[in-house]
Amino acid sequence: MSLHVHSTGPESSICGSRCYNPIESCCCEKEQTKPIRLSPPDQTDAVATVYDPNESICCNGRLSRLKPWMDQCCGDEPYGLAQPGVLCCNNTLHKDREDGEQCSVSGHPYNPAKGTMCGSQFHDSPGKHCCGSQLYNPKDEICCNGQSHPSGINIHCCGAQAYNISDPLKKCCAGALHSLQGDRDDSQCCGSSLKSSKEICCKSEGKELLYGTKKGFQCCGQDYYNTSLWSCCSGRLSPVHPTGKTKSNITESRVLSLVNVNKTRLCEKFHIGVVESVSLSSTVFSSVLEIQGGNVRVKHWPSTFILKTPDYCSYLILTPGKTYFFDEVTIFTGFNHDSVLQSIHFILSKCSQ
Known part of the structure; x- marks a missing residue:
């Protein structure tokens, strides 16, 4: 038989199986499940426990005695902003730290005046740039998924590798770089693989x-x-x-992949926009840009763009709010890049050769 607790009047809130007055008390609950561990004498593990905020502080389900200088939480540990030698990084409290230390992107404490933290690797060269766990020079190198390579004109990333996009014998498919045999400008990607003449890509x-x-x-x-x-x-x-x-x-x-469009077609006029609405006969795009790769030109579309889709069944269902490339007839998914800006940059780079 289950127990249902109902609160009325001043005792209008529920904390676990207890009713309490939220004006006078608070409820201490865990934000997420954590492994059980022993608590220091002045701390109590609490699951849905009513407490007086003038006497205790609740940090992720753990109650501690409130001290005037320790009124912040770092994970389930209390601390104070003015407390010397402590630093909270990603909900982990680090103690006995030096003045001037701060948290790295990966959550490790370090002093930026003394070096650069790349992931969990500390380098005693301050003010440098990271590529994965190592330092790199962005003036002479390009960083591809944590691997540095010499940079240059038309050098782009394909996964962790770098390649020259003007090289007709290289093709990037979803982060996998392929070497083509002979002049195979018609080679097509299917995910991270190259499609052969005896295969079909769905x-x-x-x-x-x-x-x-x-x-x-x-x-x-x-x-x-x-x-x-x-x-x-x-x-x-x-x-x-x-x-x-x-x-x-x-x-x-008719939702095709832009990565399989040859250079001649790629450098003609394309649009890119956000799907606003879809019906049986048309699709409405907003925030539309017109890209003319051959002229290295991008201009904004002054209003929404209505793409007619008379043969509704031949188009996959598009997702409202998602960005697509399209022309007057066909809708394309973008390149395997992390952002629309990277895809536009790739088109302009490819067409400016």
């Missing part, structure tokens, strides 16, 4: 999967389906009813 927004080609099969988003058993609309499969007529099958989705 794409959804979240996945790109390779399949061996089969007669009577087609793509529906990321799925490769038997057209005699299923029909496809907007990336969704429906069974074919023997006695009924179904929609014609879709050869492939």
Whole structure:
């Protein structure tokens, strides 16, 4: 039999199985589950415990006696901002620290006047830049996922490797750098792999999967389906009813990957915008930019852009609030970059060669 606690009147709040007056008391609860450990004599592990804030301080479910100079929490430990020799980094209280120390991005205490902290590695060279756990010189090097490489014109990152985007024998697929055999400008990525002539790549927004080609099969988003058993609309499969007529099958989705567009097409006019609204016949984009890679030009679109999609079933369902590249007919997913700005920079760099 479960116990339900109801509070009325001054005792209007519930703390665990107790009622209390929130004007006079507070409830001390753990923010998240932590391993049980023994407490010092002046501390008490508390789970949903009522306490007097004038006498105690609650730090993540742990009650301690309140002292005038220790009114802050660092994880489950109390401390004071004016307390000498302590530093709170990522909810861990570090003691016996020197004046001038601060927290690194990774949560380690260090003195920036004495060196540079890269991850958990301290280097006794102050004011330097980090690439992973090592120092690097951004004037002469490029940092790719924690690995430094010599920089130069048209040198970009592909995962942890660096390559020249003007090299026709190199292609970056989702952070994997491939060396092409001969002039294969038509080579296409499928996720992090290169697609062969005997394979087909089926794409959804979240996945790109390779399949061996089969007669009577087609793509529906990321799925490769038997057209005699299923029909496809907007990336969704429906069974074919023997006695009924179904929609014609879709050869492939029109949400394509921009990484597979050749340089000539890439340097023509593209738009980029945020999906505002989707209907059966059109998609509305806002915050639209027009990119003309061949002219190395970017300009803003003064109003929303309405892309007509008369064949609704041939387009995957787009996500409102998400950014896409598109032209007058096709919608593209971007390059495998961390931001839209990186993708625009890549297009302009590629087209300015």
